[in-house]
Amino acid sequence: MTAPSPSRPAALLRASAASLVAVALLGSGLGTAARWSDEAALGAPAISTGALGVRLGPATAALRHTAPGTDAGTDAGATAPEDVTGSATVPGVLEGDTLAVTTRMAIEARGTNLTATLTVDPGLPDGSPLVPHVRIDPVDGAPPLGGTGAENTRTVTAAHHGASYDVTVTYHVPAGALAEGTSVDPVPLTVTLAQN
Amino acid sequence: MRQYRTPTIFVLVVLAVLVLIVLATPAGATRAAWVSQDRVDVPGLTMAEIRFGVTGGDDVATLTNSSGFGLAYRPALAEVRPAGTGTTAEHLAALLATGPAFSYHPGATECSGAAGRWTATAGGPVDPAGDSREPLPEGAAETLCLAVAPAAGQDEALRALHGRQFDVVTTLEAVPAGGGSWSRTDSSWTARYVVDAPPAEEQPAEEPTTAPAPAGRCTADGKDAVLSWSWAGGTDPAATRWEVLRRPGTGGEWTSLRLVEVGAAPEARLTHLDVPETDGGPSKNVPYEFTVRPHQAQEGTAQETTAPGPGLPVWTLVSPGNSKKLECQAVRP
Numbered sequence: 001m002t003a004p005s006p007s008r009p010a011a012l013l014r015a016s017a018a019s020l021v022a023v024a025l026l027g028s029g030l031g032t033a034a035r036w037s038d039e040a041a042l043g044a045p046a047i048s049t050g051a052l053g054v055r056l057g058p059a060t061a062a063l064r065h066t067a068p069g070t071d072a073g074t075d076a077g078a079t080a081p082e083d084v085t086g087s088a089t090v091p092g093v094l095e096g097d098t099l100a101v102t103t104r105m106a107i108e109a110r111g112t113n114l115t116a117t118l119t120v121d122p123g124l125p126d127g128s129p130l131v132p133h134v135r136i137d138p139v140d141g142a143p144p145l146g147g148t149g150a151e152n153t154r155t156v157t158a159a160h161h162g163a164s165y166d167v168t169v170t171y172h173v174p175a176g177a178l179a180e181g182t183s184v185d186p187v188p189l190t191v192t193l194a195q196n
Numbered sequence: 197m198r199q200y201r202t203p204t205i206f207v208l209v210v211l212a213v214l215v216l217i218v219l220a221t222p223a224g225a226t227r228a229a230w231v232s233q234d235r236v237d238v239p240g241l242t243m244a245e246i247r248f249g250v251t252g253g254d255d256v257a258t259l260t261n262s263s264g265f266g267l268a269y270r271p272a273l274a275e276v277r278p279a280g281t282g283t284t285a286e287h288l289a290a291l292l293a294t295g296p297a298f299s300y301h302p303g304a305t306e307c308s309g310a311a312g313r314w315t316a317t318a319g320g321p322v323d324p325a326g327d328s329r330e331p332l333p334e335g336a337a338e339t340l341c342l343a344v345a346p347a348a349g350q351d352e353a354l355r356a357l358h359g360r361q362f363d364v365v366t367t368l369e370a371v372p373a374g375g376g377s378w379s380r381t382d383s384s385w386t387a388r389y390v391v392d393a394p395p396a397e398e399q400p401a402e403e404p405t406t407a408p409a410p411a412g413r414c415t416a417d418g419k420d421a422v423l424s425w426s427w428a429g430g431t432d433p434a435a436t437r438w439e440v441l442r443r444p445g446t447g448g449e450w451t452s453l454r455l456v457e458v459g460a461a462p463e464a465r466l467t468h469l470d471v472p473e474t475d476g477g478p479s480k481n482v483p484y485e486f487t488v489r490p491h492q493a494q495e496g497t498a499q500e501t502t503a504p505g506p507g508l509p510v511w512t513l514v515s516p517g518n519s520k521k522l523e524c525q526a527v528r529p
Contacts, residue, residue, distance in 0.1 A: 010203045017210040052230040059236035065265075065374070089240040092264050095376035103236045116230075123238060130241075171238070176377040178243050186240040195229035 050111020054118070054193040056167070057104040060085045066096045066172075088186060095175045101189055102168040104139065109161040115196040118145060118154040122169045123187035129177035130184060132169055139164040156193060167191060248332075248370035250383040256305050257340045257385040259368070261332045266373030268329035271340075272381055273367040274298045274316040279388060280361030287360050291391065292318050294350035298364065299343045302330045307343030322366075331373055342366065342387045351393065358393035412509025414524035421522040423486060423511050424463040437491040440464045445483035445512055455491055464488060468522050471515040483514040483525055 062081035081100065084090045090099060109116060122132035134152040138144055142163035146155030169189055178184070248267060249260040261267045278288045299312025300322070313330065316322040332338055342364060346354050364387045370380045412425040423440075437457055441450040456464045466486065474480040487510045512526040 013203050013207050017207050020210065020214055050230075053232040054234055056234040056236050059238075061239055084239060087239045089242055091242045092244040093241045094244050094265060094372055094374065095378065096374060099239070099241060101236070101238050105234075108232075123235075169238070171241070173241070173243075175375070178241075180243055180245045180378055182243050184241040187238045188235045189238050190233060190235040192231065192233045194231045 050114055051108050052111070052114065052116055052193060052195055053108035054191050055106045055108075056191055057106070059101050059103040059189070061087065061090070062100045062102075063090050063093065064098045064100065065094060066098050089183070093173060093178075095173055095178070097173050099171045100168055101171070102166055103189070105136075105165045105167050105191060107156060107160050107163055107165070107193065109156050109158050109193075111158060114158045116156045116193050117148070117196055118156050119192045119194070120152040120167055120169065121190040121192070122152070122171065123189050124171075125187070128184070129174070131172040131174055133172070135168045135170075137166045137168070139166055155196075246370055246372070246378060246380045248368070248380055248383050250368055250385045252339075253386065253388070255307060255342045255387050257342075257366075257387070258337055259332060259340055260337045261334060261370075263372075264334060266334050267332045267370045268373045269332050269368055269370045270329045271300050271314050271316065271322040271366050272369040274318065274322060275365045275367075276318045276389075277363045277365060278361075279363040280390075283360045283362065287357060288362065290353060291357055291360070291362060294353050295347040297345045297347065298322075298366075299345065300366070301341040301343065303338055304341040305339050307341040312343065318364075329369075329371065332370070333373075340385075344389045346391075354391055355393040357391040360391045362389045362391070363387070364389050411507070411529040412511060412527050414511045414513065414527050416513070416522050416524045418521055419468050421466045421513055421524060422463055423466060423488070424461060425488065425509050426462070438462060438464060438488045439491040440466075441487045441489065442470065443485050445485050445514075450487065453486070462488070466513065466522060468515045468520045471513055471522065473515075479517055481515055481517065483512050486511045486513060 061084045063084050064081040065079040084099070093099075107118075118136075120134045120136070122134065124130055124132055136145060136154060142165060143159055145160060145165065146157070148155055167189075244264060246267065247262040247264075248269065249262065250257055251260070252258045259269060276288060276292065278284060296318055298316045298318070299307070300314045300316075301307050301312050314322045314328060330338075344364065365384055366387070367381055367384045370383065372378055412423060415422045415424070437455045439455050440453040442453045443450045453470060454464075464486075470486075471481070471484050474482060488508055507529075510528040511524065512528075514523050514525055515521060516523060
């Protein structure tokens, strides 16, 4: 009683299946582009969990009269700021004036090897005569955000998790930009934190 | 038959696993990432407006600033227009030809004294040299005075315009004190200018070309003659009568001849008897001189006293021969 030897077709089938499995396993490794994968070889630990978030606190607004022609980013010739927080529209704006809107930003960035880009959008439509400037100041010893070369963007890592920053956007009214009695509509100041 | 069913099922299972692996493998274009966003509202802006008021008239205006911010102002243009009854464009042209100057004095209610802050010529822009604007703080009111100075050496031309009225319309410019591109020139102020020409200079008295008219007249009418004269002095006390004096034409003391009453026109009537004949007969008659002087009653007394009559004429009359007539020979003023 010897076991019957397998037939030739069955052997071919088993050989073919083994080849397909080998090809599939090898091929799937070449095309992997998942975000949560590491650049290391297969078998290295991959990121599978984390958190990314930004939250803005209530905004304050202050109007500062600045002599026209001075640098909008400086305080040259400026008067004491007038608190206009809560106003839907600020009246009596002159050429050279600057409206400063400040909000406190809290960052949530948890995850291994996490990087993200923080973008501050002043909200002005295209062609707006106002000139915006963005400033981000750490609060209570928070680590500085990474620079990107652009005034309104920063790089965020997990090192910034839980830190707070004051985001101030100034809207400068240059001379000759707006006629007497004209108005500029309210706009949203938007902060976006996007994973890289 | 059974020994071949197991490999077939095995192959099918392997193929199914391969399909799952391929489907579960992320494609190369997959870029899924976490994004978080938040926003706050930025208030709108309403630009301010320049509110610059000019009130008043004549030569002083009051400037007000209700803009809510500081302003700076200056006169920008001075125009002159005919005003009042009878003043025409020709009069205006004549005035402009004299080149009057306008000067503006901020903070003054009277323009006399110091030089103006700005000057202008009629119909032209106000001198904008240098930093020529004057500050007008928020909520403040300030006076501005206008003085019109006639050009020197134009007295004769201005005398022809004496009393003529003109309106000086001054356009004022206001800008924000802090600078910028805004500017308002829609405020103006009208001041009335009345030409006050200098009085004509006293002309030197011309030398008379003819002999002065005699202060007295002598009208001979046969036997009588009437002496008449004018009298402008001695009104206090006024002359009440006139005393006629006489003396020989060769000279001598005056003697009183008679008193005559004061009439509407001072005069005295003489007869040939008032010219005495000489002892040598009528052919030897000589001229006599006559004059008059006022005879005034002294106040508070009944007596009358004589007073000298300087400037009164002296008449020379003669009664020739035995004619019994009078002839007027001369009248000296």
